[in-house]
Amino acid sequence: MKTVTLSTLQAFKRAGEPFSCLTAYDASFAHTASQAGIEVLLVGDSLGMVLQGHNSTLPVTLDDICYHTRCAARGKTASLLMVDLPFMSNTSTERLLNDAGALMRAGAELVKLEGEAWMAEGIRELTRRGVPVCAHLGLTPQTVYQLGGYKVQGRDAEQAERIINDARILVEAGASVILLECVPASLGKAVTQALDVPVIGIGAGPDTDGQILVMHDVLGVTHGRTPRFVKNFMTEAASIQGAFTQYHDAVKTRAFPAPEHCF
Numbered sequence: 001m002k003t004v005t006l007s008t009l010q011a012f013k014r015a016g017e018p019f020s021c022l023t024a025y026d027a028s029f030a031h032t033a034s035q036a037g038i039e040v041l042l043v044g045d046s047l048g049m050v051l052q053g054h055n056s057t058l059p060v061t062l063d064d065i066c067y068h069t070r071c072a073a074r075g076k077t078a079s080l081l082m083v084d085l086p087f088m089s090n091t092s093t094e095r096l097l098n099d100a101g102a103l104m105r106a107g108a109e110l111v112k113l114e115g116e117a118w119m120a121e122g123i124r125e126l127t128r129r130g131v132p133v134c135a136h137l138g139l140t141p142q143t144v145y146q147l148g149g150y151k152v153q154g155r156d157a158e159q160a161e162r163i164i165n166d167a168r169i170l171v172e173a174g175a176s177v178i179l180l181e182c183v184p185a186s187l188g189k190a191v192t193q194a195l196d197v198p199v200i201g202i203g204a205g206p207d208t209d210g211q212i213l214v215m216h217d218v219l220g221v222t223h224g225r226t227p228r229f230v231k232n233f234m235t236e237a238a239s240i241q242g243a244f245t246q247y248h249d250a251v252k253t254r255a256f257p258a259p260e261h262c263f
């Protein structure tokens with residue numbers, strides 16, 4: 001696979017070709033996922049749940065994420081490396097810039113932050129300084145205590161309109177990619193069609209430009225209840241790289257997500 005950049009993702013969108021994304025937190029799994037053709041790797045703050053055993057992403061620190069970013073960056077090959085800003089990196093623009101700087105020095109190529117329209121200023125300051133940004137909308141796990149649980153977002157027309165509007169504002173502010181989590185498939189499609197930038201979905205239906213899952217879910221090694229949008233690709237694979245390849249192929253052929261994975 002040729003080195004994946006932001007322009008690669010834009011070209012996929014223009015061509016109507018879906019791309020695959022997967023979380024990775026260390027060198028070995030990052031290497032394996034890259035070799036399987038996964039286009040984007042995410043060092044997600046989900047590491048607080050799947051690696052550290054917390055029941056939310058809030059306890060994850062900047063140092064935790066930097067450590068896993070350095071590990072994943074050494075292992076990955078052609079994939080683009082996206083990295084989550086941790087909870088409360090947005091207490092001030094200065095802190096946001098410093099935290100994003102630390103992630104970029106650790107090996108991030110694209111920084112992801114959870115936020116609504118009010119994050120526009122921070123996104124503008126980051127992109128002005130050469131940090132590409134992915135804005136994460138819909139179910140934002142860092143606000144789980146406000147949302148009252150990991151629930152589908154944008155179900156009513158007013159909420160859906162707000163998510164589309166927020167996405168437009170954040171793209172206008174400089175976001176290069178939008179990630180939509182846990183929204184009705186109709187909203188996933190509407191946001192994807194409304195924007196010129198690539199939209200990555202998780203539980204956002206079959207029509208987003210890219211799909212992402214947590215690696216542990218793809219391998220069927222999660223503890224507790226798994227979300228509806230998850231598929232275990234290990235059941236029909238002979239190896240971990242085989243499972244990643246099957247996930248990648250299923251995304252590329254739009255076999256995944258199927259209706260049972262959507263809201």
Ligand SMILES: Nc1nc(=O)c2c([nH]1)NC[C@@H]1CN(c3ccc(C(=O)N[C@@H](CCC(=O)O)C(=O)O)cc3)CN21
Pocket residue numbers: 045046049050057139141150151152182213214216217222225226227228229
């Ligand atoms: N292993 C793992 N996979 C993930 O996808 C994931 C994490 N961890 N940790 C961080 C967040 C938390 N996520 C979650 C967790 C649970 C649901 C969930 O169970 N959702 C319900 C929605 C029910 C409804 O509102 O109708 C579901 O049935 O899928 C969704 C996203 C996504 N992220």
Ligand SMILES: CC(C)C(=O)C(=O)O
Pocket residue numbers: 023042043044045046047084179181202212213214
């Ligand atoms: C679930 C994805 C989108 C994420 O933000 C994470 O892994 O932290």
Ligand SMILES: [Mg+2]
Pocket residue numbers: 044045046057084141
């Ligand atoms: Mg995250």
